[in-house]
Amino acid sequence: MKILEVKELTKQFGGLTAVDKVSFDVDTNEIVGIIGPNGAGKTSLINAISGLYHPIKGKVFLEGRDISHSKPYQIARMGIGRNFQSSVLFMSLPVIENVFFASHLNYRIPYWKRFLRTPSAIREESTLRQKGEDILKSLGLEQIKNETADSLPHGYQRILGVCIALMTNPRLLLLDEPLTGMNQNEIQVMTDIIRRIRDTGVTIILIEHNVSAVIKLCDRIVVLDNGRKIAEGLPKDIQNNEVVIEAYLGREYNQ
Ligand SMILES: Nc1ncnc2c1ncn2[C@@H]1O[C@H](COP(=O)(O)OP(=O)(O)O)[C@@H](O)[C@H]1O
Ligand SMILES: [Mg+2]
Incomplete structure (x- = not known):
């Protein structure tokens, strides 16, 4: 059962296309990671999903219901929660x-x-x-x-x-770089918390720079570069994906 469907979502700032026809689905109770270099469009993507940006092009469906034109407080009430990059x-x-x-x-x-x-x-x-x-x-x-x-x-x-x-009471939780600036102990506490939240039945989209944490935590990973989705798959496949290594991971992850 799909909780979220994102179809050709596009967000432009003036002449800049921050999110460029991005499509992906999230199944109920998955943890889906979104990774990519700085400026790839990750935050813009979840801002668009949570209703902070209008107008957008493309569509967002929450449990089959079109929320593309809904306001942030309506989307929060319908069941999408989020943190912010700065708390x-x-x-x-x-x-x-x-x-x-x-x-x-x-x-x-x-x-x-x-x-x-x-x-x-x-x-x-x-x-x-x-x-x-x-x-x-x-x-x-x-x-x-x-x-x-x-x-x-x-x-x-x-x-x-x-x-x-x-x-x-979100059914879908969007987390924007929750591990940023944390020490090893805090990373451990936060990753345990993310797992516990998922175990209570909440679906999670996790944006994170800490690739080893993403690989450990996520069921699937979507990779963005320059606003576009360049790859999507299981963590083990993303780790070995040539395009992703070239754009983001660097050679050390291909061991
Ligand atoms: N409010 C804004 N106004 C203009 N440009 C923006 C705004 N927010 C983000 N951008 C631009 O959109 C692109 C994607 O940014 P962002 O979504 O923050 O990337 P990420 O979260 O992957 O680092 C960047 O080029 C950024 O400069
Ligand atoms: Mg960001």
């Missing part, structure tokens, strides 16, 4: 509050009820707080829940960015 956080607030704040997209109760603190609003708030606690617990991050975001090492701030993305 957006309330630095002076504790981790749990950052996670809780992210849940505003899930509020079902109208704003005036929340403002008046009606019983239903209080119930919903406590459910969402519990959910934030549960997410932190399920990812093994309970012990940092009361630390302020600015006191966390950079790597853990990025991990928090992923927890925040989970608060909207």
Whole structure:
């Protein structure tokens, strides 16, 4: 069953074609990697999928439904979550509050009820707080829940960015370079978290420069260069693909 179908997606900035007729599908519960040199169009591609860019050419379908013209908040509600290349956080607030704040997209109760603190609003708030606690617990991050975001090492701030993305209940999670700037220990924690998220039934698209992590984590890999898809396949095939080695991996990966 396909969760996402991207068909001939094209995004231009003025005269520059950042994403050039890219097509690929993602099956439910896969981890699909997107790799390619800097400027290849990886971030533009997931920005276009998550509705940040309009107009785009081509089509994006989520579980068969055309979302090509939907707005970012509609797409988030339909089930696509994402982190950002630079994590957006309330630095002076504790981790749990950052996670809780992210849940505003899930509020079902109208704003005036929340403002008046009606019983239903209080119930919903406590459910969402519990959910934030549960997410932190399920990812093994309970012990940092009361630390302020600015006191966390950079790597853990990025991990928090992923927890925040989970608060909207995504069925498909788009991760843009989650391992950037992390030390070996943080990379290990984050890759375990990505696996755990997938094991809870979430499908993942992973953009990453750390090729060995992508090869270990992903079921399939799509390779972009100059906005175009130049290859797609199983990690072992991508590692040995001449075109990919030439454009991106370099000879050392062909051992
Ligand atoms: N908002 C923008 N305005 C103009 N050009 C952009 C913008 N965002 C990205 N680009 C250009 O699009 C190309 C692809 O960028 P990007 O998607 O960020 O690549 P990647 O994430 O693979 O490094 C680059 O040439 C970049 O300079
Ligand atoms: Mg990028």
